[in-house]
Amino acid sequence: MTRSAAGVAGVNPVAKLGAALLIALPLVLTIDPVSAAVALVLEVPLLAASGVSWGLFWRRTWPVFVAAAAGALTIALYGATSGHVHVEWLFVRISDGSLWLALSTLLRVLAIGLPAVVLFVTVDATDLADGLAQRVRLPARFVLGALAAMRLVETLGEDWRQLALARRARGVADTGRVRRLLGMVFAVFVLAIRRGTKLATAMEARGFGAPGARTWARASPWGMRAWMLLAAGLAIGLLSVAAAVWAGTWRFILGA
Known part of the structure; x- marks a missing residue:
């Protein structure tokens, strides 16, 4: 909206x-x-x-x-x-x-x-991130990092679903709910770390961590x-x- x-x-x-x-x-x-x-x-x-x-x-x-x-x-x-x-x-x-x-x-x-x-x-x-950075004057590094994390939360569910389908197709951990759950949690955790590392590198390459005042694509009226x-x-x-x-x-x- x-x-x-x-x-x-x-x-x-x-x-x-x-x-x-x-x-x-x-x-x-x-x-x-x-x-x-x-x-x-x-x-x-x-x-x-x-x-x-x-x-x-x-x-x-x-x-x-x-x-x-x-x-x-x-x-x-x-x-x-x-x-x-x-x-x-x-x-x-x-x-x-x-x-x-x-x-x-x-x-x-x-x-x-x-x-x-x-x-x-x-x-x-x-919009919330823009407001917190422009109006509350919170550090841009903190705000943008939190925004990126919020955006990636949605991908965790999709990662879990795709990983479950892949493991089922390969017949991995068909038995043992506890073992299957622990394996899924560890795999999603590893995927999250890898994606977070790539995102941090991409953000730094685009100047998100640069010192000094930054401009904003959208104003927060x-x-x-x-x-x-x-x-x-x-x-x-x-x-x-x-x-x-x-x-x-x-x-x-x-x-x-």
């Missing part, structure tokens, strides 16, 4: 990263349901303006919902006990305190995970929408904390 797209989808990727961090940082300081619930409600307009279809939204965010539910269930069964105990059996002890922590965990994971996933659905790796997105992320974080403090549910995680 191009940067000219409407809504949040066309905003500079660095602004999306910053907004996600501004939302997450206040929420990781406390574990209470009020701050997470307020943040989750305030995130709805932001998620709606992300430009992501409902189908893509559910395909990308279902792991977040599963992780939130699994974490909440675990804490409800084995969390810190306080208040009235509803169920007690072997190591399982469900109490008012564990249920409170489970609800807090469920909302907290959703409030942190959903905007992080949805905002980055429309992010192109090259920063406009009013980027500032508005950062302001929205900051407002969500501050309002969620203010609501928890006002309700008296603020629970600093280091003191929990």
